[in-house]
Amino acid sequence: MLRFLLRRSSGAILILVLISAFTFFMFFAIPQDPAMLACGKNCSPDALAIIHKNLGLDKPVLVQYWNYMYGIFAGRNFDVGHCSAPCFGVSFNNQQMVWDTIKDRFPLTLSLTAGGLIVFLTGGLSAGLIAAAKRGTWLDKVFSGVSLVMSSFQIYFLGPVVLGIFVYSTGWLSKPKYVPFTEDLAKWFMGLLIPWLVMATIFTANYTRIARSSMIEQLQEEHVRAARAKGMGARYVFMRYAWRGSLIPIATLVGMDIAALLGGGMVTELVFSLNGIGRLARDSVVDKDLPTLMGVMLISAAFILIMNVLVDALYAVIDPRVRLA
Amino acid sequence: MTTLTQTEDAKAPTGSDAFLSVRDLRVQFSTEDGIVKAVDGLSFDLERGKTLGIVGESGSGKSVTNLSILGLHNRKATSVEGSMMLDGQELNGASERDLEQLRGNKMAMIFQDSLTALSPYYTVGRQISEPFRKHTGASKGESRARAIEMLGKVGIPDPKNRVDDYPHQFSGGMRQRAMIAMSLVCNPELLIADEPTTALDVTVQAQILDLLKDLQQEFGSAIIMITHDLGVVANMADDLLVMYAGRAVERGSVREVLKAGQHPYTWGLLGSMPRLSADVNEPLRPIPGSPPSLLNPPSGCAFHPRCEFPSLVAGDGKCSTLRPELPTGRAAACHLTAEQKQQVFIETIQPRLV
Numbered sequence: 161m162l163r164f165l166l167r168r169s170s171g172a173i174l175i176l177v178l179i180s181a182f183t184f185f186m187f188f189a190i191p192q193d194p195a196m197l198a199c200g201k202n203c204s205p206d207a208l209a210i211i212h213k214n215l216g217l218d219k220p221v222l223v224q225y226w227n228y229m230y231g232i233f234a235g236r237n238f239d240v241g242h243c244s245a246p247c248f249g250v251s252f253n254n255q256q257m258v259w260d261t262i263k264d265r266f267p268l269t270l271s272l273t274a275g276g277l278i279v280f281l282t283g284g285l286s287a288g289l290i291a292a293a294k295r296g297t298w299l300d301k302v303f304s305g306v307s308l309v310m311s312s313f314q315i316y317f318l319g320p321v322v323l324g325i326f327v328y329s330t331g332w333l334s335k336p337k338y339v340p341f342t343e344d345l346a347k348w349f350m351g352l353l354i355p356w357l358v359m360a361t362i363f364t365a366n367y368t369r370i371a372r373s374s375m376i377e378q379l380q381e382e383h384v385r386a387a388r389a390k391g392m393g394a395r396y397v398f399m400r401y402a403w404r405g406s407l408i409p410i411a412t413l414v415g416m417d418i419a420a421l422l423g424g425g426m427v428t429e430l431v432f433s434l435n436g437i438g439r440l441a442r443d444s445v446v447d448k449d450l451p452t453l454m455g456v457m458l459i460s461a462a463f464i465l466i467m468n469v470l471v472d473a474l475y476a477v478i479d480p481r482v483r484l485a
Numbered sequence: 486m487t488t489l490t491q492t493e494d495a496k497a498p499t500g501s502d503a504f505l506s507v508r509d510l511r512v513q514f515s516t517e518d519g520i521v522k523a524v525d526g527l528s529f530d531l532e533r534g535k536t537l538g539i540v541g542e543s544g545s546g547k548s549v550t551n552l553s554i555l556g557l558h559n560r561k562a563t564s565v566e567g568s569m570m571l572d573g574q575e576l577n578g579a580s581e582r583d584l585e586q587l588r589g590n591k592m593a594m595i596f597q598d599s600l601t602a603l604s605p606y607y608t609v610g611r612q613i614s615e616p617f618r619k620h621t622g623a624s625k626g627e628s629r630a631r632a633i634e635m636l637g638k639v640g641i642p643d644p645k646n647r648v649d650d651y652p653h654q655f656s657g658g659m660r661q662r663a664m665i666a667m668s669l670v671c672n673p674e675l676l677i678a679d680e681p682t683t684a685l686d687v688t689v690q691a692q693i694l695d696l697l698k699d700l701q702q703e704f705g706s707a708i709i710m711i712t713h714d715l716g717v718v719a720n721m722a723d724d725l726l727v728m729y730a731g732r733a734v735e736r737g738s739v740r741e742v743l744k745a746g747q748h749p750y751t752w753g754l755l756g757s758m759p760r761l762s763a764d765v766n767e768p769l770r771p772i773p774g775s776p777p778s779l780l781n782p783p784s785g786c787a788f789h790p791r792c793e794f795p796s797l798v799a800g801d802g803k804c805s806t807l808r809p810e811l812p813t814g815r816a817a818a819c820h821l822t823a824e825q826k827q828q829v830f831i832e833t834i835q836p837r838l839v
Contacts, residue, residue, distance in 0.1 A: 382598065383602055383605075385557060386604075386664075387604065388588070391586065391590055391620060392589070394581070401606075404604070478606070479606060
């Protein structure tokens with residue numbers, strides 16, 4: 161297991177380096193000079209040159225990339241001050257350390273992910289299990305139908321509708337707002353309730369369908385019938401034999417969804433005007449803010465790779481036939 | 486000719502005191518295409534310590550019969566009629582709770598493919614001890630000891646260590662042994678073996694059959710051996726039931742049926758079996774045609790479209806209009822007269838079998 165984790169982690173780091181190089185050089189392939197953006201409208205060639213020097217843009221691209229990567233591990237000095245490792249550079253836009261901005265924004269994204277995850281996992285999996293157990297009954301049809309409708313919704317449609325009904329028309333809930341849960345737990349909860357539920361709506365449907373279909377598949381396995389032939393109860397066989405086999409596809413989906421959400425539930429954050437990682441990513445693209453964009457990209461990619469390794473390790477826990485070496 | 490089937494006077498006498506007594510079993514599934522009569526009026530008896538072989542092609546109702554005995558058919562889509570008495574207890578219509586008490590305890594099943602019938606997620610030991618704990622209330626330690634004992638009994642070397650292995654760490658033959666251990670852990674009085682050796686190579690097959698025979702002697706269990714391998718039947722069974730299209734077409738002791746079959750379908754089965762004594766250039770003689778659709782079985786005798794001898798039967802087209810019943814005792818469900826059967830067997834069939 162340790163060897164597996166080491167090997168996979170080193171592979172993940174290599175992939176991260178490739179992603180960083182790709183993003184970095186792609187950025188310099190676009191025709192616009194980033195210093196122009198930092199300089200503003202009435203930019204003189206002298207001012208531009210100073211900005212170029214300050215941002216390190218006067219050096220060759222390869223040297224810039226090397227400095228960037230060096231900074232991540234060892235820190236760098238900028239004219240705005242020292243940037244300690246892990247240094248993702250200074251934003252072209254507001255002269256802030258990128259890492260500080262990401263650290264600022266991350267608790268919101270983490271809260272959004274964790275809360276949403278709890279809602280859609282409990283809702284989706286229990287609905288899927290009930291639908292599979294009651295296959296063919298009206299309950300199954302209702303759950304399957306509702307999940308189909310739910311999965312065809314989009315957050316950018318459902319979000320404004322829910323806001324319109326529960327916030328602007330009736331005033332039952334206040335506008336979503338992030339309050340750190342270390343500050344006020346109740347406000348944290350109420351502030352994120354709408355985003356959680358709206359986001360979970362779409363995800364719940366996916367989990368209902370995957371739990372239902374993989375349970376139905378598992379229930380037709382011969383070993384499930386054999387367990388019944390030993391006299392084991394229907395519920396026991398359902399939860400021990402069939403459920404165990406359904407965990408693999410579910411774990412895969414959970415891993416990918418957590419990674420995607422930690423990398424920023426961009427649509428959710430934009431719809432509810434929440435300042436998380438997703439919004440940061442979008443803004444950095446709009447502003448052509450390379451350091452911020454790079455930082456967000458690398459962090460998101462790291463989450464995906466970490467979750468991938470974790471899910472692979474989880475497979476071995478679930479299924480003894482999977483040997484990790 | 487409006488009455489296509491005779492009245493059910495050919496039914497075996499009711500109130501049999503056999504250990505397992507199946508009477509006029511009818512199993513039907515409703516599918517999108519219509520009603521499938523998987524088993525259509527089947528009766529047989531089985532005594533303790535005896536082995537009943539059930540042979541027939543795929544789809545002849547062998548497996549369905551046994552799943553119905555265990556109550557493992559899909560209850561929503563299946564209707565089961567008739568009577569299945571196990572040691573005086575009616576199984577048809579018994580509650581799920583009663584059946585759970587019987588399954589794995591008084592009656593157990595050995596599945597065809599141990600690779601799929603054992604869960605890959607739990608150790609062999611756990612899967613063997615599970616029913617023992619449930620049915621006897623034994624503690625974890627006791628049931629583990631029992632699992633080790635059973636593994637030893639079925640011939641797994643070093644059972645103390647192998648008990649913690651997962652099924653994929655066992656070879657095919659060992660897995661089949663482990664599954665037999667799982668079925669026998671509560672000393673069941675009725676053992677249903679659904680093609681227990683089909684997935685194994687012949688040497689392992691012989692070992693497994695010997696093992697079953699030894700265990701039967703030790704526990705005095707009754708065994709139903711479902712197979713399409715007449716060699717297995719000849720080796721294991723006392724009595725034999727030949728099934729075709731959901732009905733029994735011939736019944737008798739193994740010796741009687743294999744040495745002097747009375748039904749054209751049985752003759753076909755015998756003729757399609759390869760013999761070591763035969764010339765290698767001699768082709769096998771398959772039964773022409775394919776098994777009938779159970780959605781819409783042929784009229785009269787279900788075997789008549791594939792039968793070689795309907796022309797011998799007196800009465801024009803009797804085979805395609807009147808369904809022959811299976812009398813009690815040593816018998817075959819065929820319109821040929823006893824003399825005709827004997828004559829055809831001696832003159833036409835036996836020369837083919839030499």
